[in-house]
Amino acid sequence: MTTAQVIDGKAVAESVREEITRRSKDLLDNHGTRPGLAVVIVGEDPASQVYVRNKQKTAEACGFHSVKHALAAETSESDLLALVQSLNEDKAIHGILVQLPLPGHIDESKVLNLIKPEKDVDGFHPINVGLLTAGERSSALVPCTPAGSLVLIKRALGTDLSGKTAVVVGRSNIVGKPMASLLLQESCTVTIAHSRTKDLPDVVRAADIVVAAVGRPEMVRGDWIKPGATVIDVGINRVPTPEKGEGKSRLVGDVAYEEAAAHAGAITPVPGGVGPMTIAMLMANTVTAARRQLGLPEAEPIF
Structure with a gap:
């Protein structure tokens, strides 16, 4: 029989998303910028398709510029790397997420390490990992x-x-x-x-x-x-x-x-x-990344 307090992740995530939506509107109203999130998926893995759909739906609900790149499972590593590099250079995109797992013929670390650390909203790039481990959480994008x-x-x-x-x-x-x-x-x-x-x-x-x-x-x-x-x-x-x-x-x-x-x-x-919190914090990271790329002061931390 349950005696513990049940921590309602859905309710907490909704409160985070409301705050992120407010911050997104502030960026658009006061700085003319809509936070941009690009999600890349390679192949037809059913669980990954669900995750990507949820991420894209939440991004749109938060008022983001949301882009999805769905690539065939046989996409070459070089083509995927070229796409990531183009997103690195796209000023309308502030966050890049490559959905894992990738097909076996693609080196995941090579792809993730190519993403600019300041656009790495998953927090997997070695620079973000190093900043977090070194205690520099306020400078990192955290997983x-x-x-x-x-x-x-x-x-x-x-x-x-x-x-x-x-x-x-x-x-x-x-x-x-x-x-x-x-x-x-x-x-x-x-x-x-x-x-x-x-x-x-x-x-x-x-x-x-x-x-x-x-x-x-x-x-x-x-x-x-x-x-x-x-x-x-x-x-x-x-x-x-x-x-x-x-x-x-x-x-x-x-x-x-x-x-x-x-x-x-x-x-x-x-x-x-x-x-639900994982997706909410992805949105939070995207707004943080956008503010940093615009040279704006850090907003109040979510956590």
Whole structure:
């Protein structure tokens, strides 16, 4: 039985989008510029198609100049690189996002590293990674999922996270490592745990904040959670539900939700938790990128 506060990512994301829409209108009304976001997708991966459609729809709702480049799966690496370079040079485009994964014949790192750091709204370029890791968050474009997760943590715990113990389960470059960097900059004591961590349940049990981003369905069990802890579930896993009929499935996170909710003080659901925040923070990064490229002062941080 759920006893934890459920952190409503949809509601928080909507409040972020409202603020971004206001900032977008300000750029247009006062500086004659509409924030420009270009999304590039290669191939027909169904999940990627959904993500791109949602990103484009949100960008348009925020008043952005939104451009989508849909390329065939057999598009050559050189053609994709040429497109990215043309977007780098397009002054109407302030943010560039290349949807991952890319087809196997294309070197993802080569493509991502070609994007100008100031237009890298995914926050994956080595320069943005380096700035964040070095504690220069205000100069970086921060990866959207960790940034959104931090907003949700602060909604649950308040803005002062100093002294909290945090465990990030997962060490990916996209979520785990930048999440740890963000929490360190909030003066948390941070552990990055992973599949080879010894006594993983005990490590997690010590945490005031648990961020699960390991990509394994319901791996983090309820009895791993310290009573009253805040649990952020980044995982999105589709698992079969044969009892509902052949081919049926459901979405679950990396946390066993009902079990964990009986121990946690606050928890994000899946779906409806971190997912909406990722897209909202992409919009926030695009407005930040536009302001910087126009030489305008930084707006009040979202997180």
